[in-house]
Amino acid sequence: MATAGQLSGHFYRPVLTAVGSNCRRHVAARFLPVPRRRLRPSMMSLQVGNETPSSTVDMEQLVGFLYKDLPHLFDDQGIDRTAYDERVKFRDPITKHDTISGYLFNISLLKNVFTPDFQLHWAKQTGPYEITTRWTMVMNFSLLPWKPELVFTGTSIMAVNPETKKFCSHLDLWDSINNNDYFSLEGLVDVFKQLRLYKTPDLETPKYQILKRTANYEVRKYEPFIVVETNGDKLSGSSGFNNVAGYIFGKNSRMEKIPMTTPVFTQATDAELSSVSVQIVIPSGKDLSSLPMPNEEKINLKKSEGGFAAAVKFSGKPTEDVVRAKENELRKSLSKDGLRAKVGCMLARYNDPGRTWSFIMRNEVIIWLEEFSLD
Known part of the structure; x- marks a missing residue:
């Protein structure tokens, strides 16, 4: 994954160059590749011609401005265009604009x-005239009947023109690809891969926020949720499902019917993935003290505290071999990226296997993480 200042073997720095005879009156932003061997800390600063600008820019104020302004990126208020130069340069892997x-x-x-x-995670000054933001953007493509969900996470490097004290360039770097140069075929493929058809039932799911999406998995932060659970036989098995479903459908101390949710979890808590429980999530708004008691001793109500988890999505029939292979691949990816994974995993199944074609099933293997930080 490209870092904030590294693209395809080059470091990029925003540079202001003079246009016309008066560089203080006419400046334009551009990106110059700088070979790694020639990189110096001073080269990351914004320059006008060959001189370091002497004007003072309140970068702390601009960071605060972005915290207030960027959450309006896609609402009716919109961002404040007066904070940007008329000739602002925008680049992401598949889009560019110069005004x-x-x-x-x-x-x-x-x-x-x-x-x-759009979710802004943080914004901070990363150079004399540079601010970097980290964000998540989740989109639904409304022009396709199945309205696929597209997820992008990454950083934006925003350069400030010291003469106008406005933003003069905006460079987006995606976490999910290596080549963030415009025009990136890897970026285009990343978009098209997310257009595939998954069938997700219109039911409540545990609430989570996507913090980072890489080429191989996404990192989520789950809110606490309650499950009704019983013992299962294996990750891909269905043993025990009828028992927990019975609790939801009224086989409890108050004969109370509880709305169905998705997905159904099978969770393994050991390294061999052999100690398994089957779980159905209770709708949000409920708490343990208000729920009816199970009629069967082998059924339990339990609160999951949530936390950070890595997930990989896949379609098809989730056989035991497929699930274990996905778990192994995910664990290797997490180790490679320096993330500490907890023992065990969960299989999330979103669909009724008797009513859903296997090629549009939505399945996920989820591994809880010891910790995670976006810094």
Whole structure:
């Protein structure tokens, strides 16, 4: 994955170059590749011509401004265009614009076609005239009947023009690809891969926030949730499901019917993935003290505290061999990326196997993480 300043073997720095005879009156932003061997700390600063600008920019104020302004990226209020140079340069792996009008057009297009949910995680100064933000953007492609969900996470490097004290360039780097240069075929493939058809029932699911999506998995932060569970036989098995489903459908101390949720979890708590429980999530808004007691001793109500987890999504019939292979691949990817995974895993099955074609089934293997940080 490319770091904030590294693209395809080069470091990129925003540079202001003079246009016309008066560089203080006319400046334009561009990105220059700098070979690694020639990189110096001073080269990461924003420059006008060959001189370091002497004007003072309140970078702390601009960081605070982004915290207030960027959450409006896709709502009716929108971002404040007066904070950007007219000739602002925008680049991501598959899009580029060279004016504020083009920049705002791109935002409007995404808003109308994809209904994005933008989440700003942090913003901080990373250079004399540079601010970096980290974000998650979840979009639904409304033009396709199945409205696929597209997820992008990454960082944006925003350069400030010291003369106008406005943003003069905006470079997006995606976590899911290595080549973040424009135009990136890898980026285009990453978009098309997310357009595939998964059938997700219109039922409540445990609430989580996607913090990071790589090429191999996504990291989520789950809110606490309650499950009704009993012993199962194996990760891909169905033994015990009828018992927990019976509790939901009214076989409890108050004969109370509880709305169904998705997915159904089978959770293994040991390294061999042999100690398994089957779980159905209780709808949010319920607490342990208000729920009816199970009629059977082998059924338990339990609160999961949530936390950080890595998930990989796949379709098809989740056989035991497939699930164990996915768990092994995910665990290797986490280890390679320096993330500490907990013992065991969960299989999440979103669909009724008797009513859903296997090629559109949504399944996930989920592994809880010891900790996770976006810094």
